Every structure is written in structure tokens, then in C-alpha cells.
Amino acid sequence: MTTAMGAALRRIQLGNALSAFGNGFTVPFTFVYVSQVRGLGAGVAGAVLATFAVAALFVLPFTGRAIDRRGPVPVAVAGTVLAACGSLGLGLSGSEAGVIAAAGALGAGIAVVQPALATMIVWCSTTATRSRAFAMQFFLNNLGLGVGGLIGGLIVDTAHPSSFIRLFAIEAAMFLVLGAVVSTARVPGAPLLAAADRPGSGSGAGVAGGWRALLRDRAMVMVCVLGFVMFFACYGQFESGLSAFAVEVTHISPATLGAALAANTAVIVLAQFVVLRLVERRRRSRVIAGVGLVWAVAWIAAGVSGLVHGSHTLAVAAIISTYALFGLGEAMLAPTVNPLVADLAPDRMVGQYNSAFALVKQLALALGPAAAGVIAAAGAYDAYIVMLVVCSLGISVTALRMARHLSPVQDSPVPVARVVARSVRPESAEPERIAG
Template sequence: MGAAMRRIQAGNVLSAFGLGFTVPYLYVYVAQVRDLGATTAGAVLGVFAMAALAVLPFTGRAIDRRGPLPVLIGAAGLAAVGALGMGLSTVMPAVVLSAALLGAGTAVMQPALATMIVWCSATETRTRAFAMQFFLQNLGLGIGGLVGGQLVDESRPDSFLLLFSIEAAMFLVLVVIAATVRMPRTASIADARPENTEAKARGGARALLGDGAMVRLCVLGFVMFFACYGQFESGLSAYGTEAAGIAPSTLGVALAANTAVIVLAQFLVLRFVERRRRTRVIAAVGVIWTVAWLFAGYAGLGHGSQAMATAAFVTTYGLFGLGEAMLSPTVAPLVADLAPESMVGQYNSAFALVKQLALAVGPAVGGPMGAALHGPYVVTFVLFSLGITVLAVRLGGRLTQAQDHPYLAARSRVVAEHRPERPVEAPAAS
């Protein structure tokens, strides 16, 4: 990695470390520590998500016009204010306002960081750059959650103030690190982008919606995030406790297994992933997640022993982690390679918005189903996972070789560049 990429990845892991301190304990903090009740805690989590949905539609244009660096610095500063405000708040209006600032800031940071990674990488190195980002994010979240769990004490509100203060400090460190990054003058993404770049850049959202491949990828992304991330802490947790009889403490073990698989498998699967068509990798993830949901079905509907049900449920989370490790170096670079050079921020923000929508709709749909409609819940998400495979295969027909199989495209260019020229024959003597 170059110096700019090292700084970006360092800021990425520090921000994830800060989030890991507080995200697992946000509900408990509002409902119990501040004694504002479960309703207020649910509203705060809703505001956290709604703030992200409110700012993401405007984020992409700001990134493309001002550059990702000032947008990242502003977002990190906003998140720092929200985190510190959350730790100091004791009444509902202050808690809700702080949650809105924190949610908006962290949401804007995602496409800004992604655009910086695109600007500092080439098509050949982008897959590994995004794999490293995902690896560091999960590592930071996991370590932050573990350390935060050792510091938190529900009987001492000042312990939560310490957690939120550390989170705010991490965001401010990100501001300092980002301020030292020297971005290249132009984005190095010319190898695989749609035609009519300038016309598309002028069109803004209309141009994005007119890009059939990007629209299909957004639909695919919604299905992926809805079927996986949107169920982790809502529907699948409710299904595990109600249908499979999983103890609440086992949910923590399952999430830890998910993180462990991501951390251990990320670079093991990278060589396999980067040498194959991206859409085929995504299709394979759909198959893996189908198997994961079948394990979940066995856990809750198989009528086996409690030990077998627990093992199957933990395996479900592990298989989800394997799929995530395969997607991280695949989907984000594909978004970048679809984007016109002057619309990278808008494409990244649009995909982040799709993810946020799925994370908002997923719990609303999956939570009640997972708690009460156990059989239909599993069948529904088996079908969604198979849908991922179908949509990915169909997307492959809309992509160029450079977009879908950059490794093979790069090798073809190298062969073409080094092919010896045919010697010119001398004219025959008369």
C-alpha cells in the first residue's frame, strides 16, 4: 500500500474500533442506564437509521464536487459531537439529537472512505484494498466490543460516558489522520467505466438510474443486505431464541463465530475470489447463504437435541461470515468500476443508501416473522438467497470483461503489450 492508502486504512480501523465500543450497548444505555424506557431506546435506534437515510442522498454529489477528504473530515467531526453528546445526555430530546448526529456522521463516512480507496487504487489493486478495509472494519469492531464490554458497568453511568468519550476521540483521531492524506489529482478508474462519461456525470441521479448495470447491482445489493445483515440482530436472533431455544448468551457466541470466520477467511479466499468473475462469486455466495438458512431451519425445526440445534445455529452465522468475506473484495470494487470518473462518490453513496434501506426494512419484516412464523421465515430467506444467485448470473450479462473479470482483463492487456511485433519481410529481389 502507498502512504495515502495506509492512512486511509488506519483511519478506517480506528473508526470501527470506536463504533465497537458503543454499538452493542446503545439500547441498554438508553433504556436502562438513563432510565428512558424501551420505547425511547427503540426510537433512538430508529433515529440513528433515519438520519443515515436522510443524508446519504446528498452525500455523493458533495463528494464528487468537493472531494471525499473534506466530506470525511466533516462527517467524522459530526460523529464525534454526536458520540460525546450521547454520553452526556440524560433526557430524551438530547439523546435523540445526539443519535441523529452520530447516525448521520457515520453514514457519510462510509462512501467517503470508499471513494478515497478508489482514488488511491488501480483496477488491479482495488480488490485487495477493499478486502483489507472489510477485514480491518470487522477486526476493529470486534476488539472495540470486547474492550468496551470490560469497561461497561450498568450501575455506573460514568462508565458509559467513558465509552462514548473514547468513541468521540477515535473519530477525532480519524480527522487528524485524514488531514494528512495527500489524494491523487484524478481518480485512477479509467480502465472499466461506462461509455459517455461526461454526459453521465452531468446527468447526476438521472444518469445513475439510466445505468442498467448499476440499477441491477443495487437491486442485487438490497436483496443481499436484506437477507443477511438485515436479519442478524433482529429476525434471526428472534428465530433462534423462540424456535431453536437458543440462550441469549449463545447469540453472542454466534456473532463472535461470524466475526472469527471473516477475520480468518478473508485473505484465504481472496486469491480464489480475485481470479474469478465477480458475478459468479456473488452467485456462489447466494448458494452458501442458502445452505446457511437450511442450517437455521434445522436448528429451529429439526427437532434434534439442544446441542445440535445450537451447533447448527452457530454454523449459520459462520456461513454468513464466509459469504461476507467473499463479497467484500467483490461488490465494492464493482461499484467503483461501474462509475464514471466524476461520479464515484454518487455511485458509492447510492449503494450505501441501498444498504441502509435494507438494514431498515430487514428488521421490520424479519423480526415479527422470526419470532412467530418460524417455517415461513426460513422458507422466505432460502428463496431470497437463491434470488441472489439468479440476480448475480443475470447481472453478468450486462457487464464488460473489465468490470466482471478484471484479473483476466489485466492479463489480456499484459499479453497484448508484450506480444512481439511480426518482423517486416524484405521485398524480393527482381
């Protein structure tokens, strides 16, 4: 990795950390703010949270093409401005229509920024450094969210709406800071993108192929299936099904639930780079399969916590272990899945691939809580645990099957420098492309 690439990557990571820090100020308090402080009720608050997901699903199908045509920097800057407007709008709006419109702008802005940042990280890294770069991004995201949430909790006061306006103003400012930092980063891939857009470059077909070309990529389709199941069975359950199970079945207090969430963050922050050293030179398919096993154990631990009614201490330990094991699995995924998506992407479709994976993620995050809500309302918690254990084991099986469609370099990257990998199948006689 060149000095210019390293400098640009550090800028991107700094901006990303500050944005996550600002996000942490509002994420834990948005529901309470809309329903209680603004007095709009739980129904409107739920609509606001749903709007985040719907807005993301609306813009992501078009985001990848914009990134590949215009470059990730202008797309990321546009996303940060939109997100800042949405955040500030949430803080200032007092009507139902106002908060829902602001939530749509915020959700769309964040959805645009995520694949743009991921593409910038790809262009500023090599095969040897990409896993570490994405692990650092994940680490800083969680650290920023945690610190922001902690400070936000000290500022917020439900008796004073102005304290919430202050939180949303801080978040908006952090988005603008991210935009400013990103706009000044000299992303090494940007000149290549601009050159590829010139007439006669011959690269337009890759973009024009768009979704059709991506759907013909068997390995990428399997990664998307894996992504959906992973986000449905883990991330989509944190604030919905798992929390409901912990309170209704395990009978833990809200304070203990907070401790369990803290255990999840602590494992990610403390173990991320230890885990990175253990997994970065191992086959990605096997690492993902290992995540499925870890999460299967986590869901079994959650089930056990609901069965040991005679020992509340054991039940609490089991549910905290569930959250901690999820954190371990997340730490294993961070340096694995996003770099794999990048290495599967053909030339000029890195943004499309990143956006497709982000779209799958958002879909799972929208459907996960909805499915958990239906099951919780029916009280079918036994079926809920069984379903998620099966989903976790399905991750392991699918990951091992996916390995058949990966080239050796895609599945087990070696420390050689390249900008982005062309998608090459194991059965192809074409040699691996390595760009300096």
C-alpha cells in the same frame, strides 16, 4: 500502484481501523444505555436505533454529489466531526430529545464518512489492487469492532453511568482521529477532482446527470437490487430475526448466541485473505452468485436447528454454522461488490455511485429488522426461513443475469493499473479505457 497511492491508502486503512475500534465500544451497549442506564425505556431506545437509519437515508442522496464536487477528503472530515459530536452527545444527554438528536448526528456522520472513504480507496488503488484494498477495509472493520466490543464489555457497568460516558467519549475521540488521519492523507485523485471542477473542464455534465444518469445504468441498477436483497437477507437479520429465531425456536441461551456471533467474526477475520486469493481473479458475477448459494445453505441450517428438538447439541451446532456461513459469504463479498461499484462508475461519479450503494444498504438495514419483527410477532418462523432462502437464491439468479450487462474487465478484472473505470457495456464498440 504508486508509492504515494500506497502511503495514502495505508493512512486511510489505519484511520478506518481506529474508527471501527471506537465504534465497537458503543454499538453493543447503546440500547441498554438508553433504556436502562438513562431510564428512558425500550421505546426511546428503539427510536434511537431507528434514528440512525433515518438520518443516513436523509443525507446519503446528497453525499455523493458533494464528494464528486468537493472531493472525498473534506466530506469525510466533515462527517467525522459530525459523528464525534453525535457520539459525545449520546454520552452526555439525559433527555429523550437529546439522545434522539445526538443519534441523528451520529447516524448522519457515519453515513457521510462511509462513501467518502470508499471513494478515497478507489482513488488510491488500481484494478489490480482494489479488491485487496476493500477486503483489508472489511477485515479491519470487523477486527476493530470485535476488539472494541471486547474491551468495552470490560469497562461498562450499568450501575455507573460514567462508564458509558467514557465509552462514548472514546468513540468520539476515534472519529476525530479518523478525521485527522484522513485530512493529512495525500489522495492522488484529489488534484484531478479539483481540476475537473474548473470552468471549461467539461466534466460538469457527469455530476449534473446525477441520479438520472445512474438510473440509466442497467448494471448499476442491478447491483443496487442485489445490494438491497443481500443486506436485507443477511446483515438486516443479525440483530433481529435470526437472533429471535435462535432464541425462540432453536431455544439457545444468550451465551450461545454470543458464541454464534463470535463464530461469524472469527470466520471473517481468519478466512478473509484465504477467500480473497480464491475469488479475486474469478468473475465477480459468479462470486456473488456463490454467496447466494452459501447463504441459502445457511438459512436451511437455521431451519434445521429449529426442527431437531431431540438433540440440543445438533441444534446449537446448526445455528452456529448459520452464523459461520454468513461470515464466509461476507468474506466473499468484501473484495467483490465495492470494487464492482467503483469500476461501473463513470468519470466524476464515483462518489455518486458509492453513495447510491450505501443508500440501498441503509434502506435494507432499516427494513430488514422491521420485516423480521412483524414475522416474529406473528410467530411465522417457517415462512421467515422460506422467505430468506428464496431471497438468497434470488441473489444467485440476479447476479448471473447481471453478468450480461458487464464488460469482461468489469466482471473479471485483469491486473492493469487505472484510476477508475468508465462504465462500458459489452455491446459497445468503444475500447476499454485504461488510465495510468
